[in-house]
Amino acid sequence: MTEKMSRKDFLKAAGASLMIAPLALEDLDSGQRSPVQELGKQKGVAVDVRRCIGCKACQVACKAWNKLPAEKTEITADGEYTNPTYFSGITWKIVHFKEIGDYDNEVEGTGGLKWRMMSDNCKHCMEPSCVSVCPxxxxxxxxDGPVLYDVDRCIGCGYCTMACPWGVPHFDDEIHAIRKCTMCHDRIDQGLEPSCVSVCPTDALKFMTxxxxxxxxxEAEAHGLYTYGLDEVGGTSWIFVSDVPFSEFGLPEYTSVTQKGYETDLLVKFAGAGLFVGGALLAAIKLYAERRESIAKEGGD
Ligand code: SF4
Ligand code: SF4
Structure with a gap:
């Protein structure tokens, strides 16, 4: 049995996510080799929503490896278990929780409902909009896949946050720059898996080419399952498979939208905002000029 198998077996037995965190921390530094040894080859992560048990070990491992502080969280009024519900400069990984009508499974006594969870982060797009808009x-x-950034070059304009189809990059007040998932490029460089993948006890996340x-x-699509990331906005390095539509997790549908189409849409929005701001500015200048003229006529200062 491999070292990785033993750890995962132990995690499965341990069960509770609170127990997983310290184990994950210990394991992350143990120098395990990933199955993807071919450095230079395009890397990907296959995410299988059906296998996710919502333990949040991936969330904890992301915080641990990247030394990110805890986020203040709150229980939402509708009993939402997704927590935090948004990406931020210090939250690079979210696990969406969704209780869904399970009409095929009523006989098993689930009350016609089932839970599905989805581990989500920067999808490391093939043609990233965040990259193309950064001035x-x-x-x-x-x-080989990761979309990276240099905090020293970031001017904090926030265009990448607006341009990202999923609003991933966020400004971090502490470092005065944007931050987001880096696909653990520093681990990949050592032949390791991203930290979230390395702790997932059910193999819902798998690192591969x-x-x-x-x-x-x-193949999953051919069997009638839903996928996300094969075509969306030009394709992504994190590719998701699910037995429920991704709209259930609040993900926008971009199936027929290419990256170029998405960016054209974006430009129209930026141009619209620009025209609005420009129009407001012109109106203000006109008002100012008229006021000056009327004061001058009245002999004022
Ligand atoms: S998901 Fe967003 S932040 Fe990540 S690479 Fe794509 S556009 Fe950039
Ligand atoms: S993806 Fe894996 S580690 Fe993350 S919540 Fe799901 S089962 Fe847990």
């Missing part, structure tokens, strides 16, 4: 060149796509991730999703 200071602070973001870039690495040839992009080619394998795409093949896994294409």
């Amino acid at each position: 200071s060149g602070a973001l870039w796509k690495r040839s 992009l080619e394998e991730a795409k093949r896994t999703a294409t």
